[in-house]
Amino acid sequence: MLEDIYSKCPYPLDLFLDKLSSYILLNFDMDLTIRGFNKEFLETVKLVEAEIKDKSIADIFSSSSLQRVDFDSIKSYQRVKLCFKEDVIIDKLYHQYNSYFFNLEDGYYLIAEESTPEQGEIIEKISRLNNELANKTRELSRKNVKLEKAKQRIEELLKTDKLTALSNRRHFMDYFEKMIANAKRHSLPLSLVMSDLDHFKKINDNYGHSAGDRVLAAFGQLLLEETRQGDLASRIGGEEFTIILNGTPLKEAKNYAERIRKKVSNLEFEAIEAGITISMGITELKPKDDAESFLKRADKALYKAKNKGRNRVESL
Structure with missing residues (x-):
């Protein structure tokens, strides 16, 4: 193609012949459809040879930069700056090219070289890219925070009644x-309270399950309000609850349980005529205890409270 341009062009190609081997060369017909190109063009764009066929100049360069070219009035070579479309050019920091257009008898020829920006342009481009990177980093950070919160929420739901x-x-x-x-390692007291809402089945039978749910929810709220940080109140069955009292000896655990029992007896519910009471069993960790033996002893203390008439606190 270079020989074609040189042989047909009456214009001063010596202006850039010393570097012509690094230039992009394109040939367009009078309808501005690509007719030929060199290997430098292929190495610049993402397209393969088969994809270039029938492409027009508007498919390659941005429309804003093509507005600078006056194809109809080209009587000698015309120099303009053209910008490749971002989806066409292989990733580069700059997409702008110094371009020379020639209007010959059989069509148009284009010789183009990547524009070397001034230092100010480089700084501006880098600054713009840094800003884009900072924005994307902030956006990613926000998404990570949302993801972490969602993960924490899922974990909470998995361990919450x-x-x-x-x-x-x-x-x-x-x-x-x-x-x-932890209690055994640091020789700390640890007490366990097991509780059961008295005659809860009668509440469901007489007033409906929605009334029973209101009672359970109210008792849950009471335990949340009365539980210290480090302790743990749990619903382990239908109307069965446990409270782990960390660092609490048996005597203090009894006082705690008695306070809860009295507050439960003071709860009032619309449409439920009978009062709500609770039975509670307490035990303290012993040196030879494991989870099973500790839990069984608390359960025995609870049944002791039930067998003695309910609405009371018993310990073992």
Whole structure:
């Protein structure tokens, strides 16, 4: 193609012949459809040879830069700056090219070289890219925060009883075993309270399950309000609840349980005529205890309270 331009062109090609081997060469017919190109063009664009066929100049260069070319009035070579479309050019920092157009008898010829920007342009481009990177980094950070919050929320839901907002049985057992190990390691007191709402089945039978749910939710809220940080209140069954009292000896645990029992008896519910009472069993960790023996003894203390007439606190 270079020989074609040189032989047909009456214009001073010596202006750029010293570097012509690094230039992009394109040939267009009078309808501005690509008719020929050199290997430098192929190395610049993402297109393969088969894709270039029938492409027009408007498919390659941005429309804003093509507005600078006056094809109809080219009587000698015309120099303009053209910009490749971003989806056409292989990733480069700059897409702008110094271009020379020639209007010969059989069509148009284009010789183009990548424009070397001034230092100010480089700084501006880098600054713009840095700003884009900072914006994307901030956006990614926000998405990561949302993802982490969603993950934490899912974890909370997996260990929480939906009705009462207390811990569920699985979370109770995990925490229970950890607190037993911690108490033994540091020689700390640890008490366990097991409780059961008295005659809860009658509430469901007489007033409906929605009334029973209101009672459970109210008791759950009471335990949340009365539970210290480090302790854990859980719903482990239908109307069965546990409270792990970390660093609490048996005597203090009894006082705590008695306070809860009295507050439960003071709860009032619309349409439920009978009062709400609770039975509670308490025990303190012993040196030879594991989770199973500790839990069984608390359960025995609870049944002791039930057998003695309910609405009371008993310990073992």
